[in-house]
Amino acid sequence: MEKDKPLLKVENVGIRFGGLRAVSNVNIELYSGEMAGLIGPNGAGKTTFFNMLTGVYVPTEGQIVLNGKQLNNLSPYKITRNGISRTFQNIRLFGELSVIDNVKVAYHSQAKHTLFSSILRLPSHFAGEREMEERATEFLKIFSLDRFKNEKAKNLPYGQQRRLEIARALAANPKLLLLDEPAAGMNPHETRELMNLIALIRERFDLTVLLIEHDMPLVMGVCERIFVLDHGQLIAEGTPAEIKNNPKVIEAYLGEEVS
Numbered sequence: 001m002e003k004d005k006p007l008l009k010v011e012n013v014g015i016r017f018g019g020l021r022a023v024s025n026v027n028i029e030l031y032s033g034e035m036a037g038l039i040g041p042n043g044a045g046k047t048t049f050f051n052m053l054t055g056v057y058v059p060t061e062g063q064i065v066l067n068g069k070q071l072n073n074l075s076p077y078k079i080t081r082n083g084i085s086r087t088f089q090n091i092r093l094f095g096e097l098s099v100i101d102n103v104k105v106a107y108h109s110q111a112k113h114t115l116f117s118s119i120l121r122l123p124s125h126f127a128g129e130r131e132m133e134e135r136a137t138e139f140l141k142i143f144s145l146d147r148f149k150n151e152k153a154k155n156l157p158y159g160q161q162r163r164l165e166i167a168r169a170l171a172a173n174p175k176l177l178l179l180d181e182p183a184a185g186m187n188p189h190e191t192r193e194l195m196n197l198i199a200l201i202r203e204r205f206d207l208t209v210l211l212i213e214h215d216m217p218l219v220m221g222v223c224e225r226i227f228v229l230d231h232g233q234l235i236a237e238g239t240p241a242e243i244k245n246n247p248k249v250i251e252a253y254l255g256e257e258v259s
């Protein structure tokens with residue numbers, strides 16, 4: 001990818017649900033390696049925007065382009081293969097599966113061995129399985145989850161489940177990682193640890209990160225650039241300092257604390 005071209009280019013994107021314009025006319029560019037935040041009051045359209053980026057919803061207007069490729073009508077699975085992974089506001093793990101299997105499921109989309117070789121139990125199947133196990137264990141180590149690898153995901157404490165969701169999203173080898181309120185429900189200590197971890201994986205995996213977060217000090221502390229949605233419209237974009245002092249943002253959050 002050329003340095004001066006955005007990794008993600010969102011042009012005039014919008015979506016209607018019947019008479020409701022949940023998101024309209026949003027333009028966003030993200031560059032490789034950026035750590036950006038998406039904020040806005042409740043119901044502003046943040047999750048809907050993530051749902052459009054990941055193919056859960058098809059925008060009714062505009063274009064979404066990743067690395068020069070238009071993603072608008074691709075299924076969520078194909079969008080993941082093209083380089084966008086996400087986590088959800090409410091944890092969505094396979095609770096009955098082991099911790100390591102949750103990661104392997106995601107890694108499967110990148111696996112070299114084929115369904116054909118798996119059904120026939122060819123040597124390449126076992127080599128592929130071994131490689132997958134090793135890679136999944138490596139991911140779990142980064143998240144300090146390797147000691148729980150054979151536990152059922154549903155038995156992990158809440159904070160660890162949130163980390164596992166991120167590990168699973170990363171296993172799909174994304175270029176762009178979307179995190180929907182990754183620190184929701186965490187205590188301040190867990191939140192701090194999580195933010196350090198996100199900074200670390202961004203470096204290590206050469207990622208671009210866009211995160212939705214309600215905790216303002218947290219967003220302002222970790223993001224280099226912040227986008228603000230209000231009533232489905234992008235009302236501001238800038239550095240944390242610019243956003244904190246932006247009158248439109250202050251008005252949108254009237255009654256809520258911005259800093």
Ligand SMILES: Nc1ncnc2c1ncn2[C@@H]1O[C@H](COP(=O)(O)OP(=O)(O)OP(=O)(O)O)[C@@H](O)[C@H]1O
Pocket residue numbers: 017020022040041042043044045046047048049
């Ligand atoms: N499938 C849908 N059908 C109809 N309306 C929807 C649908 N999905 C979202 N909306 C509406 O779109 C608007 C934006 O919702 P969205 O969940 O994206 O906001 P949000 O900024 O993520 O809010 P929160 O911070 O509370 O999670 C809301 O008015 C919501 O009711």
